[in-house]
Amino acid sequence: MSTIGYESWAVDLAEVGAIYPFQGSEVLMTLLGVAFWIGWHRIQFVREGKHLEEAKRTGDPDKVHAQLERY
Amino acid sequence: MDGNLNALTTIFTEFYYFVTVVFMFLIHVGFCMYEVGASRRRNHMHTLMKNVMIIPLVTVTFFFFGWWIYWAFPDFPFFGGLNHEMGDANLPWSETMGTNLSDRITGVFWAAFLLFSWTAASIVSGAVIERIRSSALWVHAVLIGSVWWIIDAAWGWHYAGWMVKYLGYHDAYASGVIHAIAGGYALGVIMVLGPRIGKFAKDGTPRDIPPHNPWMLTIGIFLIYTGFWGFYAACNVPLISPEVIGGELTGTTWTATNIYLAPTSLSAITFNFLMSLSGGLMAAYVISKGDAFWTFSGGLAGIITASAGNDLYHPIQAMLVAAVGVVIVYKLHYWVERRFKLDDAVGAVAVHGYAGVVGLIISGFVLWGAPSSPFEGYAAVNPIGQTLGAVIMFFGLGFIPAWCVSKLQARAGVLRIPEEVELMGLDYAEHHAYEDAKAEIIEADKAHMAAKATPAE
Numbered sequence: 109m110s111t112i113g114y115e116s117w118a119v120d121l122a123e124v125g126a127i128y129p130f131q132g133s134e135v136l137m138t139l140l141g142v143a144f145w146i147g148w149h150r151i152q153f154v155r156e157g158k159h160l161e162e163a164k165r166t167g168d169p170d171k172v173h174a175q176l177e178r179y
Numbered sequence: 180m181d182g183n184l185n186a187l188t189t190i191f192t193e194f195y196y197f198v199t200v201v202f203m204f205l206i207h208v209g210f211c212m213y214e215v216g217a218s219r220r221r222n223h224m225h226t227l228m229k230n231v232m233i234i235p236l237v238t239v240t241f242f243f244f245g246w247w248i249y250w251a252f253p254d255f256p257f258f259g260g261l262n263h264e265m266g267d268a269n270l271p272w273s274e275t276m277g278t279n280l281s282d283r284i285t286g287v288f289w290a291a292f293l294l295f296s297w298t299a300a301s302i303v304s305g306a307v308i309e310r311i312r313s314s315a316l317w318v319h320a321v322l323i324g325s326v327w328w329i330i331d332a333a334w335g336w337h338y339a340g341w342m343v344k345y346l347g348y349h350d351a352y353a354s355g356v357i358h359a360i361a362g363g364y365a366l367g368v369i370m371v372l373g374p375r376i377g378k379f380a381k382d383g384t385p386r387d388i389p390p391h392n393p394w395m396l397t398i399g400i401f402l403i404y405t406g407f408w409g410f411y412a413a414c415n416v417p418l419i420s421p422e423v424i425g426g427e428l429t430g431t432t433w434t435a436t437n438i439y440l441a442p443t444s445l446s447a448i449t450f451n452f453l454m455s456l457s458g459g460l461m462a463a464y465v466i467s468k469g470d471a472f473w474t475f476s477g478g479l480a481g482i483i484t485a486s487a488g489n490d491l492y493h494p495i496q497a498m499l500v501a502a503v504g505v506v507i508v509y510k511l512h513y514w515v516e517r518r519f520k521l522d523d524a525v526g527a528v529a530v531h532g533y534a535g536v537v538g539l540i541i542s543g544f545v546l547w548g549a550p551s552s553p554f555e556g557y558a559a560v561n562p563i564g565q566t567l568g569a570v571i572m573f574f575g576l577g578f579i580p581a582w583c584v585s586k587l588q589a590r591a592g593v594l595r596i597p598e599e600v601e602l603m604g605l606d607y608a609e610h611h612a613y614e615d616a617k618a619e620i621i622e623a624d625k626a627h628m629a630a631k632a633t634p635a636e
Contacts, residue, residue: 125281126274134272138243141271145239153314157593160312163608164599171618172603178220179391 188418189283195417196287202409203294207234209402210301214308216395217525219388221604222309229313233300236317237324241293243271245325249292252333258341291413292332295357296324298410302361303581305525306369310376310601315585315594322584323364327576331356335568338440338552347551347558348568351437352414352448352486354538355572362532363577365523371585372594374522376601385516388524393471400475404456407482411448411489414438426553439552443490451497455485458501466509476530477505483534484508487565488542491549500541508533532573539569 109115111129130137211230218226237245251266268275269289275282276289300320307316335342336356342348350356379385390396416436421428424440434442459481460474467473482489484504485497492500512529515521523529543565551560558564588594600608607614 121280126277126279128278131274134274134277138271141239142243145236145243148236149314149317152317153593156312156314159609160597160600163603163611164597166611167599167603167607171607171614174618175221175604175607176602178604 192417193283193287196284196291196413199409199413200287200290200294203291203298203406203413205402206294206406206410207297207301209399209404209406210298210305212395212399212402213525214305214399216392216399217305217390218308219391219604221606223606225313225605225609226308229308229311229316230301230304232313232317233297233304233320233324236321237296237300238293240321240325241289241296241329242276243325245296245329246276246289246292247271248326248329249333249337252330253337253339254341255333258345292329294413295332295353295410296328299328299357299361299364300324302358302527302531303365303368306365306523306527307372308524309605310595311368311372312593312596315588318588319364319368319581319584322580323361323577327364327580328357328360331360331572331576335572336438338438338554342564342568342571343439343551344557346564346567347560348564349439349542349546349549349551349560350487350539350568351439351443351490352411354483354485354487354535354542355568357535358483358486358531359535359539359569359572360577362528362530362535363573364581366521366528366532367578367581367583368585369521369523369528370519370582371589374520375524376598378522379520383517383520385520385522390472396472397475400479403479404482407479408452411452412445415443415445415448416440417445424553427555428553436553437490441490441550441553447491448489450494451485451489451492452482454494454498455482455489455501457481458498459484459505462502462505463509466506473509473526476526477509480505480508480530480534483531484538484541486535487538488546491546496545500538500545504534504537504541507537532577536569536573539565539572 112127113131114124114127207230211227214226214230215223246269247266250269251261251263253262253265255261267273269285270276275285279285300323303319303323304316332340334340335346335348335350336353337343340348348355375388377386378388414437416438418433419436419440420433421430424436426440428442435444437443456478460478462481463477464474467477481501481504485492485500488500489497508529511533512523512526515528516523521528540562543560543562546560547562549560551557585594596605596608
């Protein structure tokens, strides 16, 4: 048993196609990948919004002035 | 791969695209350096992170659907349905979209297109620095990188694209399909986003916001030039026989071709890349009265202007086209800035968008009547087709989608950072723990030094 479909390389390469593991589960892998991507945007979007909202109130005027001087 | 010649050609082609992809990575390095150099210190990390994260987001989405769009959309939706035969072979669950010994080209060809996608998104990223929310920009990055530009590529940068067939659209090195669309897209975003605080005086006079680090910009743009050279090579098919092309070419002479499978050579495009770079640099130096950054950007704008026809131009034509384009681009940039109060932080709309549009229009005249394709029945290159193509790229697929999405984001309050944060700087806002710790340790060191100092006698 081999996850890639080949247990030895005693093969004619002209006959060999895909050699990645778990062939046949490509659609499932795509769904997982898309969920990971959309989930990432969601987490980042929520985190950034919250952070910017908090950051509006954290600025010490002296420190903000110091930042403005740092061109 | 039956037969040694076929095997050699396939592996040479695989290696060729692989090398171009590595070279093109330098474009992104250059964009990152350019953007960070142009931003002010209080926004460095945010600016950098905003551009770096374009890489993974555009990559995964280009894998999920961008690459399929290229193969499925050549006629869709105006001149036919989706091309399922070609599209299905490039879906993310296709067996050729992975480690597959019977297909050695899809991965590197996909990657070559993907690096163009990064470039399109990165062009937009530069225009909006110091005031856009990262989350908003990253939505735009996915849209321009994995949807809009690849639709335009299917239509106008594909051997069977409807724009090529019916308009005679010719854009060998992507004046329109990358640069005009990305410039138009950037314009749509900045029009809604608005200028940075302080960019315009009360009477509307624009203020220059100089780069904090000129050297970083210089190295950045030189890396972009270098990567652009790889981009040129990536736009070619390196070696192909007339038999494989299957068009009207006769004889048995193998050749390199452009993306439309029409013949050109690496030698030709090397001549023209360097001559258009030179024409752009020289014109920009004169028109900007020696301004360093406009001169450097002018080199890039020169290449972009000549790119549509750089597979066929004579080198002197490439130089002159570049020079003319740069003068127009420079004048247009300042006119638009004054007239519409737009803040394009790195001149991306001008250098990419206007240069791409001008280059397409000029190529319609210079290449008038030249075959756009080796296949029978395609329209020849002509000024109307090229002008329509420029409008489709800049406005249809660039400006309009960007403006609409930006409007939605602005209405939802998720496009622009709060004013307070813009003033204190995104790095302080996002990394205030770091900034506070740094300030604290500097103060502690100063206090320690003051305590240890021996008073002068």
